[in-house]
Amino acid sequence: MAIELKAPTFPESIADGTVATWHKQPGDAVKRDELVVDIETDKVVMEVLAEADGVMGEIIKNEGDTVLSGEVLGTLKDGEKAASGGSDKPVKEKEEAAPAGNDKQADAGDSDEEPLLSPAARKLAEENSIAPGSIKGTGKDGRVTKEDVVNAIEAKKNAPKAEEKPAAKPAQSEAVQVGEGDRQEKRVPMTxxxxxxxxxxxxxxxxxxxxxxxxxxxxxxxxxxxxxxxxxxxxxxxxxxxxxxxxxxxxxxxxxxxxxxxxxxxxxxxxxxxxxxxxxxxxxxxxxxxxxxxxxxxxxxxxxxxxxxxxxxxxxxxxxxxxxxxxxxxxxxxxxxxxxxxxxxxxxxxxxxxxxxxxxxxxxxxxxxxxxxxxxxxxxxxxxxxxxxxxxxxxxxxxxxxxxxxxxxxxxxxx
Known part of the structure; x- marks a missing residue:
């Protein structure tokens, strides 16, 4: 289920605002009450916080866009579903179904089961919001090693964000550099x-x-x-x-x-x-x-x-x-x-x-x-x-x- 991130309700003296900074990008993990985006008005900067834990989804209003009171800025995906690739089966059930101890993974090819991870690999994956099911294990019996998690993190950094929409215009804080050598100029939009x-x-x-x-x-x-x-x-x-x-x-x-x-x-x-x-x-x-x-x-x-x-x-x-x-x-x-x-x-x-x-x-x-x-x-x-x-x-x-x-x-x- 997607949760809508909306602009705050502006006072009567403020007609609209501008999206100043997105602190989260599509695919980033978001915790409840964590700062997601700043809305700049002609008086103050207003913060939009996450209403629940989850993963950042689509960004509807890009930096520099004008927004009205209560307008939808983007979406926040349910954390459990996003981590499991969209499956309706809760993560907790998957963990209970996974083999414990030194038992071998019976159905390594089953997408509904979480692969075996070493404690160090699991901790690293959680810290970087990497879903265990998305990592291909190279260890014995398909076990995911710490090196596999590191490779997955690097792949995530280098991969293009499919859900991220190109900005319709330069961000408000974006500077445009022109000229060469000692004759350079920088053009920055006024706040x-x-x-x-x-x-x-x-x-x-x-x-x-x-x-x-x-x-x-x-x-x-x-x-x-x-x-x-x-x-x-x-x-x-x-x-x-x-x-x-x-x-x-x-x-x-x-x-x-x-x-x-x-x-x-x-x-x-x-x-x-x-x-x-x-x-x-x-x-x-x-x-x-x-x-x-x-x-x-x-x-x-x-x-x-x-x-x-x-x-x-x-x-x-x-x-x-x-x-x-x-x-x-x-x-x-x-x-x-x-x-x-x-x-x-x-x-x-x-x-x-x-x-x-x-x-x-x-x-x-x-x-x-x-x-x-x-x-x-x-x-x-x-x-x-x-x-x-x-x-x-x-x-x-x-x-x-x-x-x-x-x-x-x-x-x-x-x-």
Missing amino acids: RLRARVAERLVDAQSSMAMLTTYNEVNMKPIMELRSKYKDMFEKKHNGVRLGFMSFFVKAVTEALKRFPGVNASIDGNDIVYHGYMDVGVAVSSDRGLVVPVLRNAEFMSLAQIEGGVADYGRKARDGKLSIEEMTGGTFTISNGGVFGSLLSSPIVNPPQTAILGMHKIQERPMAVNGEVVILPMMYLALSYDHRLIDGKEAVSFLVVIKDLLEDPARLLLEV
Whole structure:
């Protein structure tokens, strides 16, 4: 009996997906809950797991093909039947019918009986998903030796896969190499995620009146506070490290309370004021930029924020972020400073109306009380939709963040 492998049910925000990678090919053994194929959407990579033990059958949708929600991707054959060449007789019955001990094989030519295998040969055959009945024994009385199994494995590797259908078009990860010598070029199809990010960024710049205002913040108070308490913090919170992001998230949520328009969004001709603060944190991954969301960040502690950001970072690297973790968000923070960026103008993530850009901490000479002092400074950038947020509101919002970071006690006192 063949089991259909179907694409997962996509959320309403996702119309379709693309077959990214087949981890199993026709004839490969598959175990229950083992990863068979990856489906890439414009937000996440979704995994399709095997529902039962068996052998991979026909691949219906090749790598690079577009699939809809619930569409059949391929088939999985029942493991016992596939191992016996399609016979309806269970493998267990065959093993019981086979001679035991040192008895000779009475009917070596009977296809329903399993040939005699040495323990080493049987183990090798099982590890490589080779059906014992398909191996021709060269040992005494037709016994299958370890060398016979090795030869069968090599033959299987070299044999063409009859059930495998040729791909209708190049796989999404397939690169096309052109040119000769030092004038070579490589053409690689853009991933759905990167294509979607590009589309949204272009739409954002063409559909909103985007403007960026800048300021700078003295990071010395935060750095001293972090240096003083980071070991105690990590010990107290079971290995969660104290970074800078938690201070920025807390400062942002406090500033959003004072300027609710920065936390709003535009829906047609309506302004939607959100009674919650879901802060997105931009994370770079091999597949592109993703923005997982810290839900109700205004109620989170520093430890909860740091733990959440670290967890999202690990999931982004492993491609494990879910749709729910990246859906929504009322404000975004992007930290280009981790890559050495000194100053940039971040692009607003629609339908949000503002985004805060963090940058590299750089020691610079600053005038303090009439004297030149070397301080660790960071440029801050706030990009905003001028259709909803006025310049005065945006500048004041950024100044509040600056003041809170330069005097961290105000975060605790909420003043």
